[in-house]
Amino acid sequence: MNDATQKDTQITSFRTILADPPWDVLQKGGRGAVRHYQLMTLERIKAMPVAELVAPEAHLWLWTTNATLRDGYDVAACWGFTVRSPLTWVKFHLGLGQYLRNSSETLLFCTRGKAPVKFKGQPTWFNAPVQDHSHKPEELYPLIERISEGPYLELFARRRPPSNKPWSVWGNQIDSDIAIPGYPVPSDAARLRGQQ
Template sequence: MSSYRLSQSDAVEWLRAQPSASVDLVITDPAYESLEKHRAIGTTTRLKRSKGSSNHWFQIFPNARFPELFSEVWRVLKRDAHFYLFCDPETMFIAKPLAEAAGFRFWKPIVWDKLHIGMGYHYRSRYEFILFFEKGRRRLSDLGVADVLPVPRVYRGYPAEKPTALSEVLIRQSSEPGDVVVDPFLGSGSVGVAAVRLGRDFRGTDLCDEALAISEARLRAEGAVPEAAEETSVRMAQSG
């Protein structure tokens, strides 16, 4: 039975509180800074309940904080582990060298093909990048998987929600059952749902009340149990 632990905290501060070399895989999707620029000129969705350049759903994670984020991701990951970062083409050129400076080896951008075009003026957007980084050396589970992943986007879901099927590909490729998967920008919990469906444990954090409530409900619906409940169950089984 998979367990989960959720927290309401700043991503970097939460990672700082985690033990070193305690995580098998990190998959995450920060609300990157370029979203604000695109939203200001109307080339991306204006999120429900937004107010000017800010919004009710999530806070923008500034590019200036990438070095501390990548440093903490590197620290909490075990040796021979992978790190996947969702981003747009503009953010890729900023994030890649900063992650390399933190120690990661960059393999390539994986293309998420959303199958249908989205917002924009100049060649409307149909794809997003997933930057593939490595700490140490780890073999992918299936070397036959292509670097373009065709998975339909989520319609009418949580803002910027990623399909669970997409995270499942990454989790299968870069972890084993029983491993710990982490997402420090939790959102709707799609990474966590994918993790528990595949028999992994999940840890995540977000600042938004609604994100935590949605994620908790989704994880429980998948049969995952809170970490404390899992520990109690194991102790009872051992004593019996």
């Protein structure tokens, strides 16, 4: 959340959500992510009350892995969105893979209501360098801001977005700006201690 936004304000009408769920790919033969962060089951991700956080007309940018691409469509639907197009992050390195070498990731662009886009010239791919494990490209934030209206919310955030736009964050690796009922994160406990 930028300095112009009051800390602990519960905004319930975000126009744009960016989410990078900790998919439990171990169930699908995947490995690796469990060494870096706690995973969530598909059912738990689907049950998140995201529809209660967004405006009637909103955008969702949902990261999926190759193993969870089909699940991403189901999650979007459960959250009240319709998938409109994939956006592929083409990486500059050859990754691992059980069958093919992964050198891309998919971000599903979804809408709720009419939710028009501000910019219609974005291709369905973008290039950006790879950083540390699961660190999504910084180049994504201006891309989203060019297409989607704020205020913005990043779910499962690990760091503050590099932006001066109205971004709020939620996740268990960051001091979250909002609370999601039934999905406590460490900063919720710290916030409650501060209110006592």
